[in-house]
Amino acid sequence: MxxxxxxxxxxxxxxxxxxxxxxxxxxxxxxxxxxxxxxxxxFPLPLLPRLPLRPWRLVRLLGFVLMDLFISGVQVSWEALWYGPRSRAGIVAVPLLSRSNWAITLTAGAVALTPGSFVLQIDRRGFDAGEARLYVYALGLRDPEDAERVRTMVLRLQHKVIGAFGTPEELRMCGEAGE
Amino acid sequence: MIRDVVCAVLLLLGALSCLLGALGLVRLPDLPARLQAATKPQTLGLVLILVGTAVRLEFENAATLVLIVAFQVVTAPVISQIVARSAYRTGTMARDNLVVDDLADRMERDAD
Structure with a gap:
């Protein structure tokens, strides 16, 4: 059944x-x-393995996304009003930390929800060699340091997503203590 | 009284957010940048306006608004992402505007 x-x-x-x-x-x-x-x-959907759920980390993930939503909302409005047609953007490659569909989907969804950025391309090839990448489009970049900031942000987001939903094995891989 | 104030503040913030989105849509240079302005502040604005409305409604009617918010939050980013991806691949994106473009490097390497 x-x-x-x-x-x-x-x-x-x-x-x-x-x-x-x-x-x-x-x-x-x-x-x-x-x-x-x-x-x-x-119309049956594919059955996925049940996720481990860590409520406290989920709350922290939600808080992180909401903060990000607010801050980047202000930044993008500023960019549109002040720079307008002269505003610049960039596409930043971010290492992919998990190969599970859940973690990648949730990360891409959260990035897409925050103003000014979305995931343009997901490249899972060469995961074991550490070559898998998320390609994130971000608005309002001026120099390579800004690109580095975006990369750190998305990496932190991935850590939080895996912290909330990842399997114990993935937690170990990301160097997070399991609970 | 308090309800009225909360409702008014939320509605005004929502309207402001939508206005900023519209300004961005006019002022930003290329398709992906305009997509950002068209989807994100609009979503936030709609959410704020609906929450503001829900404050003044009875509980049963407010519950339906929660559904609208949920579907808006789930669908809008997905659509914007697909449009942006095809914009990049068909060359509608203003590449001179990009400070860094890691994806182009990757695609070049794949082409070799």
């Missing part, structure tokens, strides 16, 4: 259904469950 193993998806879809109706009643919850089970059975 694959639907049973996909219970988190069923639960989430039911919550969305109830939120769309805006009221909680037995009829709506049961209807939502029915729709969720049908959708999950008809």
């Amino acid at each position: 694959n639907v049973l193993r996909r219970w988190p998806q069923v639960l989430w879809l039911t919550v969305v259904w109830v939120l769309l109706w805006g009221t909680v009643s037995v009829k709506i919850v049961l209807g939502g469950l029915l729709v969720a089970v049908l959708v999950t059975a008809l």
